[in-house]
Amino acid sequence: MVRKIVDIQDLVKTYENGRVKALNGVNLEVYEGDFIAIMGPSGSGKTTLLNIIGGLDRPDFGRVIVDGVNLCEVKSLDEFRAKTVGFVFQLHNLIPVLTASENVQIPMFEQGLPNKERIRRAEYLLKLVGLEHRKNFLPTKLSGGERQRVAITRALANNPKILLADEPTGNLDRESSKEIMKVFLNLNKKGLTIIIVTHDPEIANCAQKIHILRDGKIVATKKPDPSKCILSI
Amino acid sequence: MRFATLILKNIFRRRVRSFITILGISIGIATIISLGAIVGGAVFTVERMLKSGKADFSIIERGISDLTFSKIDEDIVDEIEELEFVKKAAGIAIGLVSLKDRPYFLVLGIEEEDLPLVGINIVSGTAFSQEEDEVIVGEIAAKELDVEAGERLSLGEEEFTVTGIFETGNPYFDKGAVIPLRKLQDMMKLEGYVMMIYVDLEEGTDIEDACWLIEEMFPDLVTVKSVAEFSEVDRSLEIMGSLSQGVSLLAILIGGLGVMNTMMMSVYERTREIGVLRALGWKRRRVLVMILGESIVLCLFSILLGTLLGFIAIKLLMLSPIIGGFFEPMWTADIFVNSFIVAFTVGLIGGLYPAYRACKLSPAEALRYE
Numbered sequence: 325m326v327r328k329i330v331d332i333q334d335l336v337k338t339y340e341n342g343r344v345k346a347l348n349g350v351n352l353e354v355y356e357g358d359f360i361a362i363m364g365p366s367g368s369g370k371t372t373l374l375n376i377i378g379g380l381d382r383p384d385f386g387r388v389i390v391d392g393v394n395l396c397e398v399k400s401l402d403e404f405r406a407k408t409v410g411f412v413f414q415l416h417n418l419i420p421v422l423t424a425s426e427n428v429q430i431p432m433f434e435q436g437l438p439n440k441e442r443i444r445r446a447e448y449l450l451k452l453v454g455l456e457h458r459k460n461f462l463p464t465k466l467s468g469g470e471r472q473r474v475a476i477t478r479a480l481a482n483n484p485k486i487l488l489a490d491e492p493t494g495n496l497d498r499e500s501s502k503e504i505m506k507v508f509l510n511l512n513k514k515g516l517t518i519i520i521v522t523h524d525p526e527i528a529n530c531a532q533k534i535h536i537l538r539d540g541k542i543v544a545t546k547k548p549d550p551s552k553c554i555l556s557i
Numbered sequence: 558m559r560f561a562t563l564i565l566k567n568i569f570r571r572r573v574r575s576f577i578t579i580l581g582i583s584i585g586i587a588t589i590i591s592l593g594a595i596v597g598g599a600v601f602t603v604e605r606m607l608k609s610g611k612a613d614f615s616i617i618e619r620g621i622s623d624l625t626f627s628k629i630d631e632d633i634v635d636e637i638e639e640l641e642f643v644k645k646a647a648g649i650a651i652g653l654v655s656l657k658d659r660p661y662f663l664v665l666g667i668e669e670e671d672l673p674l675v676g677i678n679i680v681s682g683t684a685f686s687q688e689e690d691e692v693i694v695g696e697i698a699a700k701e702l703d704v705e706a707g708e709r710l711s712l713g714e715e716e717f718t719v720t721g722i723f724e725t726g727n728p729y730f731d732k733g734a735v736i737p738l739r740k741l742q743d744m745m746k747l748e749g750y751v752m753m754i755y756v757d758l759e760e761g762t763d764i765e766d767a768c769w770l771i772e773e774m775f776p777d778l779v780t781v782k783s784v785a786e787f788s789e790v791d792r793s794l795e796i797m798g799s800l801s802q803g804v805s806l807l808a809i810l811i812g813g814l815g816v817m818n819t820m821m822m823s824v825y826e827r828t829r830e831i832g833v834l835r836a837l838g839w840k841r842r843r844v845l846v847m848i849l850g851e852s853i854v855l856c857l858f859s860i861l862l863g864t865l866l867g868f869i870a871i872k873l874l875m876l877s878p879i880i881g882g883f884f885e886p887m888w889t890a891d892i893f894v895n896s897f898i899v900a901f902t903v904g905l906i907g908g909l910y911p912a913y914r915a916c917k918l919s920p921a922e923a924l925r926y927e
Binding site for chain 1: 558559560562563567569570829830833834835836837838839840841843919920924
């Protein structure tokens with residue numbers, strides 16, 4: 325029996341003292357090992373939903389349970405973020421003065437790992453995404469796709485249960501986008517749950533399920549067409 | 558990578574800005590160190606002057622604002638010497654005269670027989686006789702002026718023959734010269750008066766009792782045994798110390814504002830990055846420690862540069878005949894400990910608000926920051 329890893333019911337999130345409703349009664353279930361894509365027009369609430377699942381923001385109403393943790397009730401979300409989720413953003417947001425390996429080590433400081441172990445683990449993860457040979461390069465010396473792969477590696481640093489990616493290919497060319505999607509599919513094959521927010525149907529069609537968000541509500545859920553995945557075209 | 562490495566790398570992201578900040582605080586540290594060395598030197602000088610040679614204590618006029626205004630009737634020296642618990646009393650006069658390119662040069666007027674009591678040891682040549690045109694020159698002054706026994710020396714408008722070179726261990730005296738008391742009294746229009754009396758007590762005499770008795774007998778005089786007592790009479794040390802503290806405080810305040818400004822700018826520039834760190838699981842405390850760490854390390858770098866600048870400043874100051882002729886800087890551990898504490902505190906306070914701002918950022922809002 326596959327475990328439900330994200331369970332969201334009647335989620336409401338408002339901004340500006342309730343004047344702006346970013347999410348208006350979202351219901352979503354994600355199971356372990358799922359690869360979910362969330363699509364929708366700008367301002368539909370995609371990033372807000374991802375932020376709430378990732379413990380970056382708190383809901384106003386509703387129930388959000390991620391990996392057994394009720395995010396509406398937990399006092400501090402820091403530990404939840406450190407242990408349960410890994411984030412990948414549209415911009416890689418790597419620290420420019422740190423090498424690829426050092427950037428990957430950043431989240432590990434909270435885990436209390438010894439320095440040698442941090443280095444060893446960063447090198448192992450970089451090897452997973454094919455960047456072992458670039459471990460000592462600064463972000464400025466890496467291509468766009470390589471930077472984003474380092475960012476994915478950084479998100480994996482603490483061995484998260486869910487990988488949350490907000491428009492991870494939004495800033496990349498087609499070839500780099502393919503590289504990133506290959507990495508995501510590889511990770512998903514190894515059992516990692518992935519939730520990706522995207523505008524791009526060619527990216528969304530690589531997932532196992534697509535949720536369409538509009539005006540803060542999931543208005544449709546459809547099965548992707550693998551023939552339209554960026555890796556198949 | 559260690560956490561400390563991250564802090565160091567963050568500091569040197571903006572090298573020029575960090576260097577200017579370090580330079581700003583360094584100037585404050587250099588001010589503390591150099592003023593501290595000068596005030597320390599002055600205190601040491603006074604200490605040595607009060608207890609020169611065999612003297613147990615000294616006596617000056619009560620109610621004066623500065624030692625150079627002290628004026629004691631010369632007969633009192635004899636009266637004090639006649640007291641049964643007093644072994645020896647020596648009256649001295651202190652004057653400033655021009656010498657070569659120096660506007661001020663310290664000259665002491667002492668009876669030849671009193672030289673040992675004042676702690677004057679002849680290291681070459683001989684002491685002066687009571688001839689009025691003879692002088693002995695301090696060891697440091699002799700080196701600086703390049704004079705030896707037998708040579709002629711002009712002090713003010715008078716010509717003297719150097720009979721010997723002396724040392725006291727007190728740089729203030731060793732940078733000056735000693736002439737017969739009568740001669741200096743004559744030069745300074747101080748006939749019949751001395752400025753200070755050194756007192757050597759008979760063995761076994763209680764110093765406190767002796768001081769109390771002398772002050773009872775001569776109400777216009779005050780006995781001085783320590784720098785603290787001297788400061789109660791002569792406010793110049795206190796003024797110098799307060800001035801030094803005031804200037805140091807101002808310099809540090811400016812440096813502190815510099816650190817705060819730098820760290821605030823750094824936090825604003827890195828708002829999105831801080832959001833990413835929080836998203837990656839960093840706790841508020843770690844963000845706080847990182848920003849505070851950067852601020853403190855900036856200030857620790859400032860100690861190194863500030864100490865170097867302080868040494869250079871003192872070396873340059875000592876080249877000036879007016880300052881170099883009187884002051885001998887005193888480098889004590891206290892000065893460096895104080896400057897370390899000040900720099901650390903500046904780093905802590907300067908970094909506290911930016912660090913607080915950084916750790917209070919909501920990760921979601923920080924990630925939206927453009």
